[in-house]
Amino acid sequence: MSVFDNPHSRRDALRMLGVGAASALAFPMASACQKADDNTQSAVNDKAETPSSFSREVARFQPVKAPMAEATFPFSLPPLPYAFDALDAAIDAMTMEIHHDRHHAGYTKKLNAALEPHAKLHSRSIGELIGNLGALPEEVRLAVRNNGGGFYNHSLFWPMMSPSGGGQPSGSLADAINRDFGSFDEFRASFSQAAATVFGSGWAWLAADKANKLHVLKSANQDNPLTNGQRPILGIDVWEHAYYLKYQNKRKEYINNFWDIVNWDQCSENFGA
Numbered sequence: 001m002s003v004f005d006n007p008h009s010r011r012d013a014l015r016m017l018g019v020g021a022a023s024a025l026a027f028p029m030a031s032a033c034q035k036a037d038d039n040t041q042s043a044v045n046d047k048a049e050t051p052s053s054f055s056r057e058v059a060r061f062q063p064v065k066a067p068m069a070e071a072t073f074p075f076s077l078p079p080l081p082y083a084f085d086a087l088d089a090a091i092d093a094m095t096m097e098i099h100h101d102r103h104h105a106g107y108t109k110k111l112n113a114a115l116e117p118h119a120k121l122h123s124r125s126i127g128e129l130i131g132n133l134g135a136l137p138e139e140v141r142l143a144v145r146n147n148g149g150g151f152y153n154h155s156l157f158w159p160m161m162s163p164s165g166g167g168q169p170s171g172s173l174a175d176a177i178n179r180d181f182g183s184f185d186e187f188r189a190s191f192s193q194a195a196a197t198v199f200g201s202g203w204a205w206l207a208a209d210k211a212n213k214l215h216v217l218k219s220a221n222q223d224n225p226l227t228n229g230q231r232p233i234l235g236i237d238v239w240e241h242a243y244y245l246k247y248q249n250k251r252k253e254y255i256n257n258f259w260d261i262v263n264w265d266q267c268s269e270n271f272g273a
């Protein structure tokens, strides 16, 4: 049985978001509580045209408080927190531009289009929407799962990377990794293995459960660990659109270079313990 088979209540989803708590995040997490296909998500411990121009503008990089989910309809595409070429050590500028300006923008636009006729849903945050898929009218459920997930996952993804990233985490996140995986190297191997073995399109994640125990997970399509009541700490997009221009079929090389741009400050913020 998939670890994502257990649906969670709206209250659990809101608690994951910090909604209603004094410590509600300024830039909060979304939640996806949905019933995944049996093989779409599991615990693992074991496409585009050429853009005409790139922005070379140097964006100021500031870690965000903790990635977004109180946003409501109409959803807007969050800006990249750095220039398209800022992650060039691991991800080329063209991939970043297409990924953000077309793929992420596309999920955002399709999410809005799906929700537009459903005025009763416009007051629900993205976290409430994807955290309670079963409560949605059937005709929008899949669109919210796919495009709401796409909107949210990519909103998480950009700040998890940084041109000044890499290295290892410190503080309570480092302690938790050592506690739950034995060492950073063992965690890294587990996460890399998960990312390399997602079949088809999906993500690999480091996620924390309600007891703050860490897990490595993988998800299909745009599903998110919060489906299982776990909050995402670090994620890697292994859809081909995330790496194919630079790496083609060499996904393992992309994964290996990804470690050089991981923004551990953001991951610590996401862990929040």
Ligand code: MN
Binding pocket: 099, 103, 154, 237, 239, 241, 242
């Ligand atoms: Mn993507």
